[in-house]
Amino acid sequence: MSKPSIEKGVNFIKGQIDAPVASFFSSCIHCGLCAEACLFYTETGDPKQTPINKVEPMRRVWEQEFTVLGKLKSMVGLGKPVDEKVFSEWETLVYDGCSLCGRCSLVCPVGNDISGMIRKIREGFSAAGHAPEGLISATQRAVEIGSPMGVKLPAVKAQIRHLQADTGLSVPLDQQGAEYMVLLSSMEIMNFPEYLEAIARIMKQAGKSWTISSTAFEATNSGIQIGVSDLAKVIVERVVDAAEALGVKTVISPECGHAYTAIRWDGPNLIGRPYKFEVKHILEVLDELTVAGLIQTEGMETAKLTYHDPCQIARKGGIVEAPRRLLNQVASNFIEMSEPGVMNWCCSGGGGVSANERADEIKLTAFRRKKSQLDELKVETLVTACANCRLTLEEGLEANGMDIPVVGLTEMVAEHLVEDGTQKESAS
Amino acid sequence: MISNDSQFREILGELGLQEQRRVAALFVDNVLPLSDDQRLLQIVTSLKEGLPEEALSAPFKEAKATSLEAHTRCGTEGDWDEQAAYFVARATQASVEPQLRSGGKNPAWRAAMQSRMARTCLASESDEDSHNSETTAQYIILNNYLNR
Secondary structure, X not given: OOOOOHHXXXXXXXXXXXXXXXXXXXXXXXXXXXXXXXXXXXXXXXXXXXXXXXXXXXXXXXXXXXXXXXXXXXHOXXXXXXXXXXXXXXXXXXXXXXXXXXXXXHHOOOOOOHHHHHHHXXXXXXXXXXXXXXXXXXXXXXXXXXXOOOOOHHHHHHHHHHHHHHHOOOOOEOOOXXXXXXXXXXXXXXXXXXXXXXXXXXXXXXXXXXXXXXXXXXXXXHHHHHOOHHHHHHHHHHHHHHHHHHXXXXXXXXXXXXXXXXXXXXXXXXXXXXXXXXEEEHHHHHHHHHHOOOOOEOOOEOOOEEEXXXXXXXXXXXXXXXXXXXXXXXXXXXXXXXXXXXXXXXXXXXXXXXXXXXXXXXXXXXXXXXXXXXXXXXXXXXXXXXXXXXXXXXHHHHHOOOOOOEEEHHHHHHHOEXXXXXXXXXXX | OOOOHHHHHHHHHHOOHHHHXXXXXXXXXXXXXXXOOHXXXXXXXXXHHOOOHHHXXXXXXXHHHHHHHHXXXXXXXXXXXXXXXHHHHHHHHHHHOOOOOOOOOOHHHHHHHHHHHHHHHOOOOOOOOOHHHHHHHHHHHHHHHHOO
């Protein structure tokens, strides 16, 4: 990233204004539905948190640069400038008060992709030097080291040794021609190593060839979160280069929402060409393997449990039925939250919010929405499929004195695999 | 003498729940120097002396809070030495997780695995392997417990 400046920030915002964005601003009817869809507004009651207000600096640039009225207003000194004060005032709204969950976009009656615009405006804020320090350094680490949390290959190898020694399972590294290339998120490597074990067990039973790339094991793309497309592109290219060099058929995105959005949806646009392989979320792969009869499960969880849909996977990714089919296969008392699937409420920590220490307070305030959903259900277990959701949920539950175990769906499925005794010896 | 994980796990599975928790505490005790959180020391000390099932709620809550505090948050630079403390906390949490709570099963095995992860963290910046040494240490701990 080159040296930031306000001028550069404004130019970056201008550069993000394409025909859809222009039409979004032209068509907004100021109905306020986006406010009611945003947990940062509903839980704070602060009108500034209205989603469409978060892109007000972009609207000003659009008006001044691309409309006759705006140009006239600027000429007579009536235009509202987008200056240092505006960037300072809006920075927390754009980063701390938005998890890019996309609920505002879904409810907008005229189809404005407000969440997409917030993603775009972050490009300008980042270029202006108004991005959270934590996200900037995470992105730099992702580009320089390969992981936003600084996870290096020896750490992955150490986990592989641990897993292989304790379970006898195989974790292939750089296996040419494997069917699947599995990506991990730093969060899983550091905090939830049981995810890798679950994958190894599932792949063994399914009889599928798979591999981890030593040059592209990391899926998290903080370039997307911070809003720096050229860095996001570097991170995507690393995965694409590795997948194509290994000749894999499918790249599996881990239980990480933004990683999935980045590699599945944003990736081809960032690199400017289609992939030579498919990208699937791990839940899609599990569902396919189950439907094909390649993995069998036994026993049922009897605890009353519910499923938290990660926004990027359900609302933006459309993966709604697969987790429910999987859950119903291994849980006998699964109940839905209110507003499940594409209308789910965010955990409050997506879009870089959980990586931004400054946002801790508003994150916990916004978590009240999830708390009230859970209070209605009185469940004994909460299942999800995103490592970031998982930790945000655990923190929110802890802060509210709620003792509900939070479990990853892939691990839950792996726990119920029909296996012989040796395989069943879970390392976690 | 225990020589492999199949045997190790089988023996652990034959122990009663109270005994499993005591052994779990011994496993955690062996990696406790990797954490400087005094709350974990207190929990492990109490558990080694024997905690009835109905008294686990408070230490479990404490261990869970410790584990959440010790995790590496999304996007922050990880420090594997500090991360070892997170796995020590998770091992402690597994040791005292009440049976009625989902997942409150096989406490000794789960504590053993988390303790090994704690030791593995120390090797995460290099190609050295301290994992096997912890595994061997756990075999000896269990052996000594059985022959006490």
